[in-house]
Amino acid sequence: MNYKYYPMHMHLHAACDYGSSMALDMYNASLLGMKYIWFTDHDTRMVRRENEVKGFSFDTSDLMKEDGKRFEGFKVIDEKTDYIINPEEKTLTLNCEGEGDNWETSGVFFASSGTRHTCSLATELTLSVDIKDYVIDSDTRIIFGVKLSQRPPEMANAYMLYVVGEAEDLSGLPHTQIIPSEIKKGQFVMKVSEDVSDEPSIGGKDNAFDTLYIILQSRNGKKASLKVGDFSISRVYYGEELRKRLNTASQKAGEYYGVTPFVSFEISGAGEHKNCFSTKVPVIDYYEYDYNVSEKEAIDHTLKYDGIFALNHPFETKPFKGKGNLPEEEKIKMFQDLYEEFYKNDTYGASLIEVGYPEGRNFPFEYYTFLWDALSLSGHFLAGYGCNDCHRNNKGWFDGNNFAAYIGVDSSLEHPVSVDEFISAMKERRMYTADPVKIKGEIKFETASGEQMGSILNKKEEIINFYAENTLPGWEFRLINNGVEAYREKIKGNTYSHTSCLKSSDKPVDFQRAELYDEDGRCILLTNPIYLTAK
Template sequence: MAMHIHASWSEGAASMHGHLDQATRAGIDVLWWTEHDFRMAEHGYPNLVHMDGPAEQVNGVAWSWAEKREGTLASSRVLWDKAMASPGDASTPGSVRLSATSAGRDAAAARIAASAANTVSQRSLYDQTIEVDVFPAEVSPHACLAVVVTTSWRPATAGRPAGKYTLTYLVDGTQGKSRSRSGLNAVVHLPARQGRWNTLRMSPAEDIARFWPDLENRDAAMLSLTLGAVSEKERPVDGWFDLLRISRPARSADDSLRVQAAVMAGYAARFPAVRQYQGLEVSLIKPTHVNWYGPKITMPTFAKPRPVADPDPAAALAVIQMIHSTGGLASYNHPFGTGRPAELTPAGQDALRAAVAKTVLADRAMGCDILEVGYPSRGGVDLDRHSQLWDVCSRNALFLTGTGVSDDHSGQNWLGQESNFVTWAHAPSRDLDDLLAALAAGQVYFGDPARFSGVVDLLVDGAAPMGSVTTSTAATRTVRAILTGLPADGFVRVVQGTVDLAGVAKPEPGTTFTDIPASSWAKGFVDLPIDTRAPRFVRVEVRDRTGRAIALSNPVWLLRDTPNGGIPAARCVR
């Protein structure tokens, strides 16, 4: 299962098309779409930009324009002009003047590229209309004003190469609307009178459908938006832009989820090997984002008018309760943060692990069911420290199912990228109920699908499966480690820890480990005697000859009595 995937309703280059192609190639047969909730809803997104300067606040969100030059220019200018404004924007005087003259026959340009805080300048193009006012002062077929919309990356299809698709809207003095296409690039000539203000109206999703009818046009995001003055053959171009508007018809909060479901249904016939499920990443809460897996996904209510996180812990707890009330499961995502910086020093990683462990223990992971463990590196922290954070939870009878995820936003090279972990479930089918039951019970394992394609499982005393919590007063118990597909020159690390409820005062994993050669699994299993005179948890890791962890089991807990919080029903052995 690919359990944390973003496509054209989130930031990043990915399309659903690209991810489904990658899942098929990688042999991953379940994919959960976990778009950011506020991005799907475009909650608080900028929709009217006055363009009275290179930076402004729109709906309380910082919006800015960055200058770009392309090709060889004899002259160019980007001028924020307070003396010139569209009649539709007279109350907020100002516009941007773009001028360019190429130094030869080849095209050259002066452009400005849009960006916004938290990348909210990127958005789904489904049903989207873009309008901008333009004053062409000097344009011609070789000297034009341009609006360029770069859209989502897609795999090679219909004889076209893989890549991002681009729509270019030109004002060049021609008064008829015409269209042309070459490969992944399409051009629309828009009529606009010189020497006066005009409003350009663009519907990129509709144009995608016209130019590339084989594509699902609702599966497209605006990755970038640029305005420019483009010159070739030394012809001068000059003009103003003002009052950018981005809009779509008013609909219910759940409309984007319904559209996503329709797109999923359409892709199901094209990618029959991949079972798709709707999830959602609830993102405007603290201390971290939460993935929602379940049968009744709806758009949450947003506490603030702007797309910023609500720091109130009660807001996060309410989200978890809502997820559980619908029969869903909640995942505590990327516990060390969303960034992907260089790894900290070992001491720095240990300190951060301890600090995060205190937070997770203090509120019992907000009541989440799942912890994202399987990141080779995330937030400056390696996989071992992610696993150790999980062990701290296990030590404190916080029973969380560990998963491996990619949090992929690109839809390209699933197997080759560093963050490529997936999760495998011991479930009777790929039906939603069976997968949710396996996740709730901890009957899953996770790892690197480029390096491991075997099976990992645990069985306690011949009866209790991986993920189970059992009690016994026996001094010794047996955990059978069932493993196949091991690297011949690798080894299995058996990780054990005491369930001593050490609490936030001692946020350390307290584990020991034993390494056993992979050759010991010639029969497919090894029975491990476990000293249970004190309560224990046990899990295993598959490692290659370099010591890299390529697959991890979920734990089993071997307790001597029932903990104060009880044992989750899904983990009980009946």
């Protein structure tokens, strides 16, 4: 059988993470020739949160309420903002008096620790502000500005502006939807998810609510004031229903950019983080279980629905946080402890592991491949891949930790290839991981008889061929045998090939894998190993 390896990013946070959009990720993917993409938002951002922010009341003399490291409330847009808080009335009053022809502004915007107030517009979001009083006329206006996600191609945030007053000068702003509004005392209701435009420049429900601006403007010597009470945030859909709605939103953007999206989630509320690679596994409802779900229960839930999962960023889990600058001997001890944990627990039943962080991630890049190799030698056959773990659309695509996974499926399959075909290939480790900016041609790592990378062969000896297209002079090939570099060679032309022999040894498992480095010595490709188990 012949195989075609499709590149795809497999760890992206989009419409549940403020600032990001699925459309912009798919725009970036289309620039790199990718036809497939995985979205794995934190499941803890999909479900009803334990400390969910539902609004704010001005019942103290401060704009911001703090409880230890947790906070929520409003911040002024600049030091010129004129405001008064009346905790007895539970109100905030904004005042503004502009002297010239240009608009003068007083305003506030909402913020919270951990961005706990943010959410996807697929939740069916409604915002409301209790209007207590106001003074406006023809040279004043009120703007309730809803900041949304980054949009392609400029990576600029979209905005919905509910404008009370003149809006002509706002109509030409890019990625901005103007909603002419009227105001009266009582609740000023913004049905954000219902009102948002589906135009690609705005993006419809493929958006996250970032913040609300309450802005008062005046000019030509006119005085304006706005007194508001409680601010409230209402959502309807959570969990699995939200994931399904995100999938619907992703399909619209995918059709526009020619990219097929798969919407799953990152298990984030039960032990260390793990990407679930399946579109059939329901999102874990932590709220239903009082936010008390064990790591084993989350894994069992995933496997129950025939899902597979990855061990995410193993050297940036909780035990490793903030310890990237430890002395080398302490890092090695932590590495050994992590290996023993994975070995003892049979890697928790994972099928994949994140290893492709060429810039390092908390710990140096080599620690990730050392761990992978050590697990391979002990008979734990995990598909290694790299990712950008992107939480913003402007990072991890064209530089930095930007590795994509290239997954091999039957070349006779027509596009779009089903998600089940890709999952089957992941289970068989038929994939490599690489920098999609650098790696543009065909990559092969297979036996003389055509067995692909990831294969586990009951043999004592095997000839293995590596081939790469569109290489550049100065790149370097390295062959890894049982975790140790066995060969390296500088590449001189625009193609490169190498043949090696993998032989059985006294180790439980023997393997070879290949690496490519660019002219600056940065890793740009890792194949998955080919294994021998016969003795």
